[in-house]
Amino acid sequence: MNSFGWDWSYAISTLPDLFSGLKLTIIATFFGSILAVLIGLVLCLVRMAQIPVLSGLASFWIQLIRGTPLLIQLYFIFYVLPGWGLSLAAFATGVLALGMYYAAYAAEIFRAGIEEIAPGQWEASLTLGMPIPRVWTGVILPQAIVAVIPVLANMVIAMFKETALLSSITIMELLAQGKSVGSIHFRYVEPLTMVGVLYFIVSYTAARMIRRLEGRHAIQN
Amino acid sequence: MDDFAAFQAYLPFILKGIPVTLLVAFLAMCVAIPVAFILALGRMSPSRSLNMPAGFVIELFRGSSSLVQLFWVFYVLPFFGLELPPLAAGVFVLGVNSGSYMSEIIRAGLNAVPAGQREAALALGFSPQYRFFRIILPQALPLMIPPFSNSMITMLKFTSLVSLVTIQDLTFRANMVASSMGDSSSIYILVILVYFGLSLLLALLGRFLEAIVNKRAGRSISLFGSANPSRIPPWALGRSG
Helix, strand or coil: CCCCCCCHHHHHHCHHHHHHHHHHHHHHHHHHHHHHHHHHHHHHHHHHCCCHHHHHHHHHHHHHHHCCCHHHHHHHHHHHHHHHCCCCCHHHHHHHHHHHHHHHHHHHHHHHHHHCCCHHHHHHHHHCCCCHHHHHHHHHHHHHHHHHHHHHHHHHHHHHHHHHHHHHHCCCCHHHHHHHHHHHHCCCHHHHHHHHHHHHHHHHHHHHHHHHHHHHHHHHC | CCHHHHHHHHHHHHHCHHHHHHHHHHHHHHHHHHHHHHHHHHHHCCCHHHHHHHHHHHHHHHHCCHHHHHHHHHHHHHHHCCCCCHHHHHHHHHHHHHHHHHHHHHHHHHHHCCHHHHHHHHHCCCCHHHHHHHHHHHHHHHHHHHHHHHHHHHHHHHHHHHHHHCCCCHHHHHHHHHCCCCCCHHHHHHHHHHHHHHHHHHHHHHHHHHHHHHHHCCCCCCCCCCCCCCCCCHHHHCCCC
């Protein structure tokens, strides 16, 4: 192995380890996204519903989560919650932290989507005499949710990149795999570069796909 | 030593991380803003030799994880003989990464200035510098302030990453102390509240800047409370009306 320059055979030999890390990264992103969207929708609705104490709490919670670093939230769930009786495996901790963090963002995305619904939709539902819960579930939410899908998709890409933080709580995702391979061979150039390339390929491709879908959607309307 | 006594003893050590965190955020912002302007103007330039490299840098930094970029600069560049001190590596990566995202804010702001303004300035025979600095930029800046203030908060949160390359910021110190204590909850809660407080201060600073810029433009906005009324009818939220 030459010490300067790029060693292709070493770079390729790191790939199996990196792919297993990438798999974990994608699984974490997948479950994190589901959690974020579900909790986000609930947070958004609770916040908007004007329920005395609860709505204020939801609002404060969203602010608090958005105002503090994900890394600290991750440490909090990983190191503090077990002392309070909630012990989770490292991977579950990571997914929970990602889900909770992005739920605060998803709540804001949903709110923006709901605010964007044309007033005529509300007026028409009122005129038709629909019960209020039915207006929400049958008229407003379906439109709002469809409208924010591209924004949510971009959020998932952001989450995908942010999963690299999970390496700091012993999860062997893509970045952790890269560091581990590098530390075994005392050479970080190839593994860490390949890690960057893999993140780039996945997130760039996904972003391009979203842009294309958005474009197609815009043409159809 | 029980945990509360330990907490008290370590408190000054942890709080010394606040200036470090703020310094990293400030320096990174000083890198990010010029980088964002250069990338945005490069991207908007009709010349391919300018907009291709700018687009490449933007896509490169937005396309992969900021932590990966940080580790790359920290672990890989020394192999090529470029060994940056941790602070410089952190400020460089945070600055250029945020700058890539912020360049989109600048592009959107500049594009939002009506084309007639540019055409009128051109018709009046103003120099390119005069057109940009006296006509276009002053109108675009107020539009950029709200998203910029979000970027400042994002940057503050972002700085916690530098703890992973041995910079002794708030997160680093909290982690160090917490690992030596039985019950670390007080430490982490304290640090979460400090970050939250700093974010709120930055948000207030952003509103303040917005108010100043808008006042100069002859509009007034309130420092607290949201500007646009909700479009959702009150009855839908369970209020009578």
